[in-house]
Amino acid sequence: MTDEPELELLRRSDPVPAGDPRWRDRPLDARTELGLRRLLAAETASEAASEAAAASAPRRTARRLGGLVTGLAAVAAAVVAVLVLVLSGAGTTPAVAAPVALRPLAGSPEVPLADVAGAAREAAAQGGGTGTRRGSHVMMWSMGMESGPGARPPVTLPEEHLTRWNADGSGTELVVATDPRHPGEPVISDSGGAPRTVADGEVLHRAAYPPGTLPPYGRSGTEPPDSAKQLRAYLSQVYGCACAGTPELVDALASLLQDWTPGPAGTAAVDELLAAAPGLRPAGAVTDRLGRRGQAYVHDAAGLRRMLVLDPADGRVLGIEETYTQDRPEYRVKAGDVMSYQAWMD
Template identity: 90%
Template sequence: MTDEPELELLRRADPVPAGDPRWRDRPLDARAELGLRRLLAAEAASEGAAASAPRRTARRLGGLVTGLAAVAAAVVAVVAVLVLVLTGTGTTPAVAAPVALRPLAGSRGVPLADVAGAAREAAARGGGTGTRRGSHVMMWSMGMESGPGARPPVILPEEHLTRWNADGGGTELVVATDPRHPGKPVISDSGGAPRTVADGAVLHRAAYPPGTLPPYGRSGTEPPDSAKEMRGYLSQVYGCACADTPALLDALTSLLHDWTPGLSGTAAVDELLAAAPGLRPAGAVTDRLGRPGQAYVHDADGLRRMIVLDPADGRVLGIEETFTRDQPEYRVRAGDVMSYQAWMD
């Protein structure tokens, strides 16, 4: 690939917005470097396979992060749950209509204030592990194309396990797997066009030496344990306009990819959610990994966002985004699930 296409690619990703000082004079972190490599590889593959009509791949950013980390988020942070229809290893993968999570009929919605209170009580009792850097998350990623000759959307299920140490070193593992279909082939676009791979195929493995990240990652400090300080932290680190509920949910998604909060940090997150405008209880739900939780939804900008919490301790189990308007350019309809990710201990 020539320098000009790479420059244009970075311009479209807008890795350093004008006037944003937070990312000046800092190196890419490991996730961003991985994301940049994969983004450039995908662009090169699409250029080599392009037909007479141009085709582009669309991945939902959803405002998850700003700055250079958006390059990584464009590749790995956007997720969706769909039913896979594999038509053979040598053929183009396709998908059936996605199905959104549905709260159990007749179930009682627990107010967010009650969940936040339970989380604060759990923090007061103590126990469990403290906040740690890194995360363990199952992600189902929707790959979409637009333009003449575009392929149908495909689902890219991946499990990400990232661990960072206080010295800035750590490990990262990305595996192609779908816990809903154990042992079945899954679709991956690692290194280029979508293809089927074996369940459990390692897509990326890396060990980073001390000093790869500054202490506590890009923020320079561990997430706080109070709601007021957490709001300021999200604003400073992730550029969150936290009075806007979609922006708050996107910033929390980024936080949960960088960190696994302890009990006090979880309580702070839940207290922010309890004060979020328009976020309403939807009832009991079973998440994508079979865990019971409480669902809370918010509608805006053509999307319904659902966050699933464990009512016992307030942990975030998952976040789902569903289209509320047709998007014919990408062959999706209102009611289709655009993104889902599930966090694990």
């Protein structure tokens, strides 16, 4: 009998593949929308027969929502993922699935950050690979939130950003609405000021910049250094980060990785800074949202959990996730909701 936790055994024995289209979290298709309208009409007729005609409109709305959820449960007859619904009257944005927080594999080895930093420094010493380059390629999942009376519920906005800059200060930027977890499926975008459904792969932003737009090495005029000590000073100079605390350091490094793609030596410097960060602890092996295996490192502060996913072989930062650990009623956010996730690619 294995000592592996029973819940993990159940997950592995689940006969339904994760990619099965029947259970994907995605905007509702036309057939499902028609079914929901029929359920809604049936619920409304039932209410009319059993309730006083003087019932208020807000209460009718609440009951209809309850009937809709009940109908969905009956139709699905399965465990339903948590959905973020935008209910804003006519032109309502379809439901969109919020990403589930990454969970390290139970019982997997926890690799110390110092070991990862050592592996990164060794990889840098061996040479090979490309040096630090300006620009980045990153997938982003971010939560769009509103507060105050009439605020819409949060929605998750997936985008892919590709930025390239040249030595002469010319460059290009491309932003595409896409979610690699559900290829080909519509996604939600807030381009234009309000959440709406767009086709997978729709270009949200494209720009080309002539020579001289940026100085030779970006906003600071200097390429990030390959020394951890000098990199800390660089983060202070360029991003205004005193970096006395781990949250500030992680946020500054996220900004750095938006502007630059570090080479092996630069990656080692990043890892050495993280290895010295207080409260950043190993959490075991994890598979990121692009299907890559890495090591997770987490830090909790002020109601927010930051998780870094690193490649233990060469120390590259694969992703950074921010998850609420406390309810935020003013934003209609609950503990466990993912605020943002970034996944860097080569």
